[in-house]
Amino acid sequence: MNDNEGKTNINWYPGHMAKTRRQIEGDLKIIDIVIELLDARIPVSSQNPDIASITKGKKKIIVLNKCDLSNPKQNQAWLSYFEKKGIPAVLTDSNSGKGIDQCIRKIESIMNVELQTEASKGRIGRKIRAMILRNSQCRKILIYQSNLQKNHSRSRKQARSNQTKTMDTNQ
Numbered sequence: 001m002n003d004n005e006g007k008t009n010i011n012w013y014p015g016h017m018a019k020t021r022r023q024i025e026g027d028l029k030i031i032d033i034v035i036e037l038l039d040a041r042i043p044v045s046s047q048n049p050d051i052a053s054i055t056k057g058k059k060k061i062i063v064l065n066k067c068d069l070s071n072p073k074q075n076q077a078w079l080s081y082f083e084k085k086g087i088p089a090v091l092t093d094s095n096s097g098k099g100i101d102q103c104i105r106k107i108e109s110i111m112n113v114e115l116q117t118e119a120s121k122g123r124i125g126r127k128i129r130a131m132i133l134r135n136s137q138c139r140k141i142l143i144y145q146s147n148l149q150k151n152h153s154r155s156r157k158q159a160r161s162n163q164t165k166t167m168d169t170n171q
Contacts, residue, residue, distance in 0.1 A: 024054055030129060032114065033059040033107060037134035040064035040091060043078050051133055059110055060087055063103055067091035 028034075034055045039046040043064055062082050067075050075091050082089035090106050092099035111128050118126050 021050065021054065024131070024133065027131060028055065028058060031058065031131045032111060032129045033061065033131075035061050035063055035103075035107070035130050035132045037063045037065055037132055040067040040075055040078065041070040043082075048133070055133075059114075061103070061106060061110060062087050062089040063092055063099075064089060065092050065094055067099065068093040068096065 034051075036047070036051060036055075043062070064070075064075065064078060079089050079091065088106055088110060090099055090103045092103055094100075107128065107130065115126065115128070118124075
């Protein structure tokens with residue numbers, strides 16, 4: 001008699017999460033940097049535990065959104081926590097736009113060495129390819145490639161068409 005006979009296997013990992021994971025893994029091949037969007041009030045709780053293993057080896061930044069709703073001292077403690085783990089982090093408030101410019105500057109500084117290497121090979125003006133990962137509780141922050149390149153001559157319509165892909169990790 002088989003030990004599993006009469007037992008039902010329960011798959012707790014929903015199909016939409018498995019599909020999202022496969023899509024993220026596939027898209028990571030062409031991504032330069034991963035932007036993980038977390039709720040500043042509950043950063044660890046709002047973090048999908050699979051993301052660290054999926055994005056291993058990629059440049060990464062943590063964006064702590066809703067910083068206006070959380071304690072400023074705790075915000076600084078969380079920034080220190082992520083910095084100690086070797087992951088750059090910034091605070092943002094998507095309602096007011098606070099911190100978005102700092103986030104863009106931080107991404108540019110993280111990517112600076114790679115972009116300089118590309119420029120030395122004659123590949124000048126290459127765009128930064130970013131993937132934003134968030135759970136369903138965090139508000140989206142739209143970061144446009146035109147902002148990352150500081151190309152303010154594009155029209156708003158062109159910027160929207162070049163919007164960075166945002167994926168919901170559905171924690």
